[in-house]
Amino acid sequence: MLSGxxxxxxxxxxxxxxxxIDVPDFDRLRTMGMAATLAIHLRGLQEIDFEVLRKVSDHFFSIPSYALKEVCGILSEIGYIDLVRKGDRIISIIPNIPHFKDLYEGVGDYFTFSELNEHEQGTLLILSELQNKPENRDRLISTIGIDRPLLERCVNIGSTGNYFKEFRARGRSIIASPFYFSDNLDELADVTARVGADDIATVLEVIKSNQGWPLSLIQKRLELGGKKLTTEQMQLLVHLCAEGILKPPSIEFKNSKETFVFTPKPGGNRLDASNREIYERAMALVSCVRKGQLLADQFRIKMPVRILEVLRDQGYIGSNSEAVNQYRNxxxxxxxxLKxxxxxxxxxxxxxxxxxxxALDLAINLLRTGELANLDVRQEARLALSKDERYIQSIISAAELKGRGQIALEGDSADQFEQLIFAYE
Known part of the structure; x- marks a missing residue:
């Protein structure tokens, strides 16, 4: 049973x-997701006008007005926000979210798995299985203990929401989640059908515990962070890199070019444009200190995470003779x-x-826990929440104009426009 x-x-x-997208099969699940979405974007913000919150929530988070009051009521009960009212009307909210508490855990304490209906429970159980690997449809049914028609309905809904995608590979039906594996899903499905999901999950779990390990070192030692790999697992890891499923960054140093292995890049829904550059810079930070830790020219870094913590706390790293080569990227x-x-x-x-x-916070978290933390925060939405109503209204208007601009002309209108263009040739 899932919790927290x-x-x-x-x-x-x-x-x-x-x-x-409205799904009649879902009820409480959407409310849970909305509460989590709002909470992670409110932390650290000052008092927010409710009209601004209403428009930002609808535009950026797909939280409709009729659901927002319930979501705010839940966050108020948790103690994450204070509601400023005038009579029965909410005038504004005051975020009061702890800086050092796991937001997901806090919201999770309010809800329970048992209050969800069977479609909601089935969806979450399937998604949980797919976070670390794609899976064979028949094995999912066996592992979760879900009825085949129910799984079929959950997968159909998930395909519409793009958090499930089904492939036919080597005579098997393989289900994967584009949320957690963004690159070359077709090949990943084929690999799953060929070698099975267990080895993929094992390899990815080892990588998660040792983010940014140099590929050349893994191949040389047949181990990753002290964890021995079988020949088959090593071949699988190299294949995942070669096929772009892992897409490890390759960084050029003075006398070498090294490839550093990370867990798969999240999909677009988890890694929007504003966070993509943060993600790439974080991987580069980890790769550079791993270079000093594991492939040093002369002076080895003993504690890479401490190096990044010093950079965060004092704004620079103490001088050394390998800095130019190590940090040039x-x-x-x-x-x-470089100074x-x-x-x-x-x-x-x-x-x-x-x-x-x-990027620095993310790099430190990657070294400590292996997790890609805080990439689900949309900075554009947080900026809009800190502005007045005119700001969000201008964003909404621009989006509407862009949508209208994409409508194609048809019939007589198209012919008239074409003749007008020809007149100026």
Whole structure:
């Protein structure tokens, strides 16, 4: 049975996937997802006018007005927001979300798996199985203990929401989630049908515990962070990299080019455009300190996470003779710059900015836990929540105009427009 963080994290993904699509089979699940969505975007913000909240929630989070009051009531009961009322009307909200508490866990304490209907429970159980690997349809039925017609309905709904996708590979039906595996899903489904899901899950779990390990070192030692790999698992890892399923970054140093292995890149619903650059900078940060830890030219880094913590806390890393080679790629990515100290010794200084701070926090979390934390926060939405009503109205109007601009002319109107164009040739 799912509970706490897991329950709400999966509900968030379903809500993000379905957006404005109404699903009669779902009830409480959408409310759970909406509550989680709103909570993660409110942390750290000041008092918000309810009319602004209403429009931002509808535009960015697909939370309709009729559902927003219930969601705000839930967050108020949890203690995450205070409601400012005038009579029965909500005038504004005051976020009161703890900075050092897991938001998913906090919202998860309010809900229970047992209050969901069978379609909602089935959806979350399937999605939970697909977070770390694709899976054979028949094995899903056996593992979860779900009826075949119910699984069929859940998968059909999920295909519409793009959090489930089904493939036919080697005579088997393979189900995967584009939310957790964004690249080359067809090949991943084929690999699953060929080698089975268990080895894929094992390899990805080992990578998660050792994010940013150099591929050359893995191949040489047949191990990853002290965890031995079988020959088959090694071949699988290399194949996943070669086919672009893992898409490990390759970084050029002075005398070498190294590839660093990370878990799969999340899909677009979990990694929007504003967070993509943060993700890439975080991988580069991890790769550079892994280079110093595992492939140092002369002086080895003993605690890579501590190096990044120092960079976060004091804004620079102490000078050393390998800094130019080790951190030059971070200069190209505008993460920071190198400052000459003396001789061949340089310091790496972090370039101030919200994106770089976020990338550094993500890199530290990758080294500590292996998790891609806080990539579900849409910065554009948080900015809109901190502005007045005119700001969000301008965004909505621009989006509507863009939509209207895509409507194609038909029939006589198209012919008249074409003749008008010809007149000016």
């Amino acid at each position: 963080r897991k329950l709400i994290e999966l509900s968030y993904d379903v809500q993000a996937g379905l957006g404005r 971070l200069v190209f990515l505008r993460v920071g710059h 000459h100290v003396t001789g061949d010794r340089y310091q790496f200084h972090l370039t101030p900015g919200e994106e770089n701070r976020a």
